[in-house]
Amino acid sequence: MKNKFLLSGLIIAGLSLTSCKKCAECHYDAPNGIVEIGEYCGDDLEDIEQSGYTKDGVNYEVHCHDH
Amino acid sequence: MQAKVAILIYLMLSFSLSAQEIKGKVIDTDTKQPVPYAKVGFPSINVYTDADSLGGFKFKYLPQSHLKIKVSAFDYKVLVKDIDLASDELLIIELTPLHTVFEEVQVTASEGKVQRENITSIAVVSKDELFQTGATTLGESLIQIPGVQSSSVGMGISKPIIRGLSGMRVVTYNNGLRIENQQWGDDHGMAASELGLGKVEVVKGPSSLLYGADALGGVIHFLDEKYIRKDKDELYISSKFESNSMGTTNEIGYRTHKGKWRANIHANYINHADFQLPDGNFIKNSRFWSTNFKSSIGYRHKNFQLNIRYQLSHRRLGIPGHSHNAQPDVLDFISNKRQRKGTLPAQYNFDHFLLIENTIFFNRSNLLLEIGNTNSDLKEFDEKVTLPFTHLNVNNTSYNFRYSYKLLENMSLKTGVQGMAKINRNRFPSSSLLIPDANTLDNGVYALMDYEYKKWRFQGGLRYDIRFLNVLSAADLDSSLVNNINTDGLKRNFQGINYSAGFVRNAKLTSVRFNASSGYRAPHLAELQADGFHHGSLRYEKGSQTLKAEHAIQFDAALELHFDHLELIINPYYNRISDFIYLVQTDEFEGSFPVYEYKQTDLAHLFGGEVGFHYHPHSIHRLHINSNFSVTIAETNNGDPIGLMPQPNVNTSIRFDINNNHKISFKHVVLEHIYHLPQNRVGPNETFSVDYHLVNLATQFTIGDLNRLSASTGIRNLLNTQYQGHLSSLKNLGLSQPGINVFFSLKYQIK
Numbered sequence: 001m002k003n004k005f006l007l008s009g010l011i012i013a014g015l016s017l018t019s020c021k022k023c024a025e026c027h028y029d030a031p032n033g034i035v036e037i038g039e040y041c042g043d044d045l046e047d048i049e050q051s052g053y054t055k056d057g058v059n060y061e062v063h064c065h066d067h
Numbered sequence: 068m069q070a071k072v073a074i075l076i077y078l079m080l081s082f083s084l085s086a087q088e089i090k091g092k093v094i095d096t097d098t099k100q101p102v103p104y105a106k107v108g109f110p111s112i113n114v115y116t117d118a119d120s121l122g123g124f125k126f127k128y129l130p131q132s133h134l135k136i137k138v139s140a141f142d143y144k145v146l147v148k149d150i151d152l153a154s155d156e157l158l159i160i161e162l163t164p165l166h167t168v169f170e171e172v173q174v175t176a177s178e179g180k181v182q183r184e185n186i187t188s189i190a191v192v193s194k195d196e197l198f199q200t201g202a203t204t205l206g207e208s209l210i211q212i213p214g215v216q217s218s219s220v221g222m223g224i225s226k227p228i229i230r231g232l233s234g235m236r237v238v239t240y241n242n243g244l245r246i247e248n249q250q251w252g253d254d255h256g257m258a259a260s261e262l263g264l265g266k267v268e269v270v271k272g273p274s275s276l277l278y279g280a281d282a283l284g285g286v287i288h289f290l291d292e293k294y295i296r297k298d299k300d301e302l303y304i305s306s307k308f309e310s311n312s313m314g315t316t317n318e319i320g321y322r323t324h325k326g327k328w329r330a331n332i333h334a335n336y337i338n339h340a341d342f343q344l345p346d347g348n349f350i351k352n353s354r355f356w357s358t359n360f361k362s363s364i365g366y367r368h369k370n371f372q373l374n375i376r377y378q379l380s381h382r383r384l385g386i387p388g389h390s391h392n393a394q395p396d397v398l399d400f401i402s403n404k405r406q407r408k409g410t411l412p413a414q415y416n417f418d419h420f421l422l423i424e425n426t427i428f429f430n431r432s433n434l435l436l437e438i439g440n441t442n443s444d445l446k447e448f449d450e451k452v453t454l455p456f457t458h459l460n461v462n463n464t465s466y467n468f469r470y471s472y473k474l475l476e477n478m479s480l481k482t483g484v485q486g487m488a489k490i491n492r493n494r495f496p497s498s499s500l501l502i503p504d505a506n507t508l509d510n511g512v513y514a515l516m517d518y519e520y521k522k523w524r525f526q527g528g529l530r531y532d533i534r535f536l537n538v539l540s541a542a543d544l545d546s547s548l549v550n551n552i553n554t555d556g557l558k559r560n561f562q563g564i565n566y567s568a569g570f571v572r573n574a575k576l577t578s579v580r581f582n583a584s585s586g587y588r589a590p591h592l593a594e595l596q597a598d599g600f601h602h603g604s605l606r607y608e609k610g611s612q613t614l615k616a617e618h619a620i621q622f623d624a625a626l627e628l629h630f631d632h633l634e635l636i637i638n639p640y641y642n643r644i645s646d647f648i649y650l651v652q653t654d655e656f657e658g659s660f661p662v663y664e665y666k667q668t669d670l671a672h673l674f675g676g677e678v679g680f681h682y683h684p685h686s687i688h689r690l691h692i693n694s695n696f697s698v699t700i701a702e703t704n705n706g707d708p709i710g711l712m713p714q715p716n717v718n719t720s721i722r723f724d725i726n727n728n729h730k731i732s733f734k735h736v737v738l739e740h741i742y743h744l745p746q747n748r749v750g751p752n753e754t755f756s757v758d759y760h761l762v763n764l765a766t767q768f769t770i771g772d773l774n775r776l777s778a779s780t781g782i783r784n785l786l787n788t789q790y791q792g793h794l795s796s797l798k799n800l801g802l803s804q805p806g807i808n809v810f811f812s813l814k815y816q817i818k
Binding site: 022024045046049050062063064065 | 410411450451452453454496
């Protein structure tokens with residue numbers, strides 16, 4: 001019985017503590033069309049979605065999609 | 068002050084007399100012989116029992132008040148009547164034998180009457196009836212109700228339309244709690260679930276008198292499943308599978324009633340992948356999932372009743388019809404591969420509904436005190452995974468205090484105050500605001516008188532409402548956030564004086580009903596302040612701060628004929644709305660999106676009606692044929708059609724009751740045919756819609772002697788018809804609705 005409680009506790013703790021890192025393919029709309037900029041994950045993804053992508057001194061809004 | 072409160076409480080409780088047992092007997096009105104095993108109950112307090120083999124029944128701890136009793140038995144006419152429970156005499160209930168019983172008689176929550184005795188146009192449909200042919204969602208199932216249609220964005224998002232009106236003009240109630248959930252947006256679906264649902268009541272037409280502002284089209288009132296009978300409990304699990312979207316619904320429910328306490332608890336999880344078109348392809352991102360929890364806890368003792376209801380819903384809804392191409396093609400929205408994994412754009416809805424409902428019964432009256440809170444959180448993700456395009460929250464606290472008094476045996480009065488405080492807020496971080504922050508305060512006072520004389524019943528009432536709207540300025544916000552709204556603040560008051568008056572005359576063969584009712588609706592934030600894209604509804608919308616409140620008056624008449632084997636109903640109406648606000652598609656486009664403007668016409672005329680029959684032939688007793696036709700024609704004072712009106716439709720169902728006594732016992736087989744007529748009356752730049760037929764087939768059965776395992780199976784869109792509903796957002800993209808869908812559901816009664 002004690003083991004069952006311990007096992008249940010470990011499973012719950014494991015599930016709660018396992019982080020799920022979100023990744024997405026991103027692109028921006030350049031004057032000549034869509035430019036893919038690859039995959040971003042976690043904090044990098046959040047950063048690039050908020051601050052955009054800078055190329056040749058121009059900051060572009062970035063769009064990302066789950067995959 | 069404390070002493071006064073104590074005296075008031077004492078006076079209230081002093082009406083609770085000592086515990087009393089109510090005994091009665093059900094007999095046949097002709098032979099005076101006992102009617103065994105009749106179902107006897109009091110709908111308003113949710114208390115029921117079965118009579119014994121000699122027709123006897125008893126109840127304990129009932130309020131010593133006037134209550135409506137409902138008694139039904141096989142082959143007898145259902146009886147609903149007012150009785151005085153303060154009397155010590157044995158209750159003798161006389162039931163009239165009936166050759167045919169058409170359907171179960173429902174007592175409406177709004178008027179407390181059986182359907183044919185209601186003065187307003189009210190339809191009541193049980194959950195079993197709504198889902199008898201396996202509808203995927205609650206919104207889809209509602210089209211079975213005459214005068215009710217729905218608009219949709221894919222499979223997961225649908226909104227009810229009552230007599231041509233929807234969105235902010237239809238108010239949704241959940242057990243007496245007004246639901247506010249951003250219903251202004253075409254892609255913001257109804258915040259209701261079939262989980263733990265008992266029945267749906269639809270009040271058609273302006274209904275401000277009892278339901279407050281905004282209900283110009285009508286009210287959809289969702290009522291929970293009844294509590295179980297005393298000293299019983301029930302535990303079940305159920306599962307449903309649908310082939311079209313590889314969708315599953317898994318549910319668990321528990322009901323119990325011990326002494327003075329009773330409770331219903333339900334939870335479910337729904338998951339659908341992309342739905343399949345009749346040609347075999349799939350609509351991209353039409354996938355959705357939701358999880359819901361619903362609980363009701365009730366306490367009832369003598370003259371006091373308390374219900375606490377809480378509901379939580381979390382939904383993720385994919386928004387189909389999205390493309391990055393400036394000139395999108397139909398092929399951009401479809402795929403030959405079905406997918407389930409969440410992608411963008413999508414909505415996340417998170418709703419909490421809480422209602423605390425107290426009723427105190429006095430000898431000739433009762434006092435209802437309801438306080439509720441709804442919180443609806445909506446995140447729309449468009450082209451960023453971690454940053455919502457918009458994040459809206461609406462918190463609404465409402466109250467409803469109603470005193471119902473029986474002045475005379477045939478005259479009663481309902482009076483009360485009702486109101487709400489609504490707080491609309493944008494949450495951050497987000498990319499854009501679709502509506503500004505705002506505070507809204509509503510208060511209303513009303514009185515409604517009811518008088519019965521022989522076969523006649525008259526009703527009349529008056530209500531005054533005032534709404535204070537304070538739109539907060541958004542000028543301080545970053546300009547990139549507010550490019551979809553007008554940033555100016557706004558303070559406005561709206562007032563409405565509304566009434567309802569009507570009569571019904573019920574004879575054995577005929578029922579005649581007439582009602583005139585009014586309602587008002589203040590323009591919504593989106594109509595006042597919108598100025599930008601709304602990807603969900605696939606259009607660019609422009610509002611106007613100068614819009615006035617709409618006022619509506621509806622004249623509704625009905626003639627019902629009741630023969631032994633045939634019932635007929637004709638229910639025409641005319642709804643006249645002044646200062647009608649409507650969306651007009653302009654010639655302009657912003658990118659690939661058409662531009663729509665909110666405009667106001669001096670007068671809008673909506674007229675039409677519902678015609679139906681129910682045939683139950685004498686020679687084939689197991690057969691029920693139901694058919695109804697619903698139509699709404701809407702036009703401005705100049706005779707120009709008002710756009711976005713649903714197609715007229717004819718719904719016909721043929722049900723054959725089987726009820727055989729074998730290991731597998733079939734309840735019935737239902738064949739349903741829905742014919743949507745063409746919609747040729749369209750607004751400027753709106754496209755016509757062609758007619759289409761849908762056929763559904765379903766059966767229900769139980770397995771085993773104890774009937775613990777019940778099942779339902781069938782096929783929706785049996786002919787795999789390719790069709791575009793007139794109010795489907797996918798219609799503008801040339802996309803069809805779902806093709807053939809085979810469903811199978813199982814319910815196992817564990818306890």
